[in-house]
């Protein structure tokens with residue numbers, strides 16, 4: 666089965682509503698390839714290795730969370746950018762990218778998926794009313810020692826998270842945001858969270874966690890952002906009878 670590229674892009678537009686976000690990159694079709702799609706590859710970041718593996722597999726389109734053309738980047742098509750665009754254009758493979766809309770979607774979002782995997786209930790926005798914020802707060806069904814939740818995250822992501830705080834402290838109110846959202850730690854404190862999970866950490870995050878008495882967990886930017894694009898790819902595959910393959914290019918950050 667194959668479907669028109671334009672049908673997929675229209676469907677994604679309706680589903681992910683990118684106009685609702687103040688984002689740092691264009692969301693949607695970033696590079697146009699052949700007009701019909703039978704094989705859809707998904708991945709976290711449109712790196713050269715992801716493109717190479719997707720093209721080897723025979724993908725017609727690639728859907729990612731981290732695409733191209735970020736605000737503030739140099740516009741010239743040279744070096745890495747030239748090589749990546751050449752690979753897509755010469756093979757007529759489309760690139761579709763959704764950044765904040767794919768963090769925030771209530772069903773296919775990175776945050777919704779990670780929240781489900783952690784066993785959190787009563788998901789709420791961490792900063793309601795701020796269209797630039799995609800953080801969340803929710804609860805564990807029962808309080809548990811922080812170390813147990815960290816072990817759970819290690820099982821989910823397949824890598825040991827960094828945890829600031831005492832493993833034995835009970836935690837229940839959990840704030841989280843996938844990716845590089847360490848800057849939300851103060852919002853997590855203000856919202857009364859016992860523990861804040863994100864992907865990355867900065868030097869100052871450790872001091873804020875210690876001085877505010879909030880547990881902090883950095884579980885990996887790539888590791889926490891694998892789940893949304895996979896869920897969305899599976900959904901598109903079912904909806905449009907496509908072949909789908911999630912390609913995981915390991916990244917230790």
Ligand SMILES: [Zn+2]
Pocket residue numbers: 730731843844845886890
């Ligand atoms: Zn990210």
